[in-house]
Amino acid sequence: MQITSPAFKENARAALADAQLQKALGNVREGFIDKRQRAVDALPEFDALRDSARSIKDHALAHLDLYLEAYEKKVTEAGGHVHWAETGADARAIILEICRAAGARTVTKGKSMITEEIELNHFLEKEGIRPVETDLGEYIIQLRRESPSHIIAPAVHLTKEQVEADFRRMHDHLPFARDLSEPESLLNEARRVLRAQYFMADVGITGANFLVAETGSSVIVTNEGNGDLTQILPRVHVVVASIEKIVPTLEDMGQILRVLARSATGQDMSVYTTVSTGPRRPGDPDGPDEYHVVLVDNGRSAMLGTEFQDMLRCIRCGACMNHCPVYHAVGGHAYGSVYPGPMGAVLTPSLVGVDKAGHLPNASTFCGRCEAVCPMRIPLPKMMRHWREREFSRGLNPATQRYGLRAWALFARHPRLYRLATAIAIPALSLFSAGKGRFRHLPLAGGWTKHRDMPAPEGRTFMQQWRDRDALKQGGQA
Amino acid sequence: MSGREAILNKVRGALGVSFGDASRASAVARRLDDAPVGVVPARGQLPESDRIALFCAMALKVSASVDRVKGPGEVPEAVAAYLRSKNLPASVRMGADERLQAMPWKAVPALEVKSGPAGAEDEVGVSHAIAGVAETGTVVLHSGAANPTTVNFLPEHHIVVVDAKEIAGDLETVFSRIRHRFGKGTMPRTVNLITGPSRSGDIEQKLLLGAHGPRALHLIVVDAG
Incomplete structure (x- = not known):
């Protein structure tokens, strides 16, 4: 995964100053939150379903090896092929081999985060195979040669004017005078352009929201129908899925489906939930002749048995980023990884290392909204804190921060020393603030005051005020 | 390995x-x-007539249109009426599903019925669902020799016929029926759960119908005739 996570601070600064991005991000703040809340309020069993979904995934992860074997057996029985890829490079090589064997020149793709993670498009292009993204948002960012800025709304960082400019630039066979001023006309144009691509493609690649061990099925959940056209029209269907997508049974899938769409888009159910099992059957009038599943590990197995195992419950609904004040402010690209927001702040360091992605778990106010809305009850703030601890124990944060934390720890362990220091510092700060109530600069805290003002203390410490209150109460009783 | x-x-x-x-x-x-059944929402647990009414209401909520007819014999005329109301040519594409084939299509003058998988030129597809789900207004279709999947996705208008008695309260009832019908652990190549017409919110989060799949989903609910 190509990442710019080490440059998070610079990325964030640029994002905050980008007027067009800020306008587009308003759509996240307004679009997702109310819709989710309405859908949740309309289902009294929502929290019970969250508990059920969590325990299904916990059970599946605790028996992952066995469910993967059971799943593989069923896929093979249905005439499909299962391939196992330890790394992104392995997955790319397997997919290329399938494409080559099919003589593929054009490959259509349904929306898939795992293929973003392993940078499949770039690789296929280099090998002379043309990948065409068919999800509207993915198509737009492919035209712009960008990565997704949101896991379910990849082009959420763009305004319709930007999309219009891209369509005029890339669809130059169409008359310039056409009207593209409204989202409707943009959608219609994309629909026409992509229709031709579905028929041209030799291989269709989709991701999977679920792999069902009971039946050997892969399941995609979409709204546009592009994933279905991608998988039924070409001769070969390739499913790329990470190993934690396994659920035991159809009923288990049903439990998670009920929390997935509500958390993602506020729908009770996405438009298309498609359960695919093996290739076209004898007598079937359509469907692919070959069906392949590429199971990708790429760092997941290393999260099992660690404090990050719970992250493998994630179903990629995007609710955590939709409710995140940091995501709202800087958008997805600033995170420098295909997984932005709170889920990305936990997952990205697992995939690329905390040395490269250490800023991400620090880019959080720990307000806790992500955990509060997570349908799979993933303790995201706690896991970000685990990454901060690992970062500290490996000596990855800057020296000033480390000394600061050490000094704080010293005071926290010695209450008398703490009280003495605050009894001196608080009145002094109050005095120096000269009644303005805030400091624009503070010696030794320049890094902190560079981005915000420090509120001035009122003049007395909490402990002093507490003692006075106590004394007053005692006096009152006497 | x-x-x-x-x-x-x-x-x-x-x-x-x-x-x-x-x-x-x-x-x-x-x-x-x-295959333990987990939490099943109370919403769909209703007596038959209320369950069918909920199915219709939920389907309307997701921008499908709904028609109810008194028996399978009335379906071809209901299809023709839909085509007229949308100013569509009198031509539909459908698979060789025996429930559809048993209907009196010839009785509707000038309605062309094309059989087999759908192609780029087809404007209207007709399918028969194996079930409906009242909880969400979903119809359930499966692929097979007589049921091409392309009919569900290529045409601009998708008409789905569903028997009222096959409308279940919840997903779990449908899963158990599929298991019963095809055998434990065995599935047809494709099972499609369809909830409303195709849509996208990818441009400025403005929800628009008709992204890549059908722009319109029309459900014909057939009461026991």
């Missing part, structure tokens, strides 16, 4: 379990056999 063994070994190592642990294997086998 090297990738396979490597991944399975890493998973077992990380979980701290050994290959061939009988208690884990039996826990997995039991879950796959029993």
Whole structure:
């Protein structure tokens, strides 16, 4: 995964100053939150379903090896092929081999985060195979040669004017005078352009929201129908899925489906939930002749048995980023990884290392909204804190921060020393603030005051005020 | 097989379990056999007439249109009426589904019925669902020799016929019926759960109908005739 996570601070600064991005991000703040809340309020069993979904995934992860074997057996029985890829490079090589064997020149793709993670498009292009993204948002960012800025709304960082400019630039066979001023006309144009691509493609690649061990099925959940056209029209269907997508049974899938769409888009159910099992059957009038599943590990197995195992419950609904004040402010690209927001702040360091992605778990106010809305009850703030601890124990944060934390720890362990220091510092700060109530600069805290003002203390410490209150109460009783 | 063994070994190592642990294997086998039903929302648990009404209401809520007819004999005329109301040519594409084939299509003058998988030129597809789900207004279709999947996705208008008596309260009832019909652990190539017409919110989060699949989903609910 190509990442710019080490440059998070610079990325964030640029994002905050980008007027067009800020306008587009308003759509996240307004679009997702109310819709989710309405859908949740309309289902009294929502929290019970969250508990059920969590325990299904916990059970599946605790028996992952066995469910993967059971799943593989069923896929093979249905005439499909299962391939196992330890790394992104392995997955790319397997997919290329399938494409080559099919003589593929054009490959259509349904929306898939795992293929973003392993940078499949770039690789296929280099090998002379043309990948065409068919999800509207993915198509737009492919035209712009960008990565997704949101896991379910990849082009959420763009305004319709930007999309219009891209369509005029890339669809130059169409008359310039056409009207593209409204989202409707943009959608219609994309629909026409992509229709031709579905028929041209030799291989269709989709991701999977679920792999069902009971039946050997892969399941995609979409709204546009592009994933279905991608998988039924070409001769070969390739499913790329990470190993934690396994659920035991159809009923288990049903439990998670009920929390997935509500958390993602506020729908009770996405438009298309498609359960695919093996290739076209004898007598079937359509469907692919070959069906392949590429199971990708790429760092997941290393999260099992660690404090990050719970992250493998994630179903990629995007609710955590939709409710995140940091995501709202800087958008997805600033995170420098295909997984932005709170889920990305936990997952990205697992995939690329905390040395490269250490800023991400620090880019959080720990307000806790992500955990509060997570349908799979993933303790995201706690896991970000685990990454901060690992970062500290490996000596990855800057020296000033480390000394600061050490000094704080010293005071926290010695209450008398703490009280003495605050009894001196608080009145002094109050005095120096000269009644303005805030400091624009503070010696030794320049890094902190560079981005915000420090509120001035009122003049007395909490402990002093507490003692006075106590004394007053005692006096009152006497 | 090297990738396979490597991944399975890493998973077992990380979980701290050994290959061939009988208690884990039996826990997995039991879950796959029993397929326990989890939390089923009360919303769809209704007597038949209310359940059908809920199905229709939920389908309308997701921008499908709904018609109810008194028996399978009335379906062709209902299809023709839909085509007229939308100013569509009198031509539909459908598979060789025997429930559809048993309907009196010839009785509707000038309605062309094309059989087989859909192509780029087809404007209207007709399918027969195996079930409806009242909880969400979903119809359930499956692929097979008589049921091309392309009919569900290529045409601009998708008309789905569903028998009122096959409208279930919840997803779980449908899963159990599929299991009963095709055999435990066996599935047709494709099962489509369809809830309203195709849509996208990818441009400025403005929800628009008709992204890549059908712009319109028209449901014809057939009461026992």
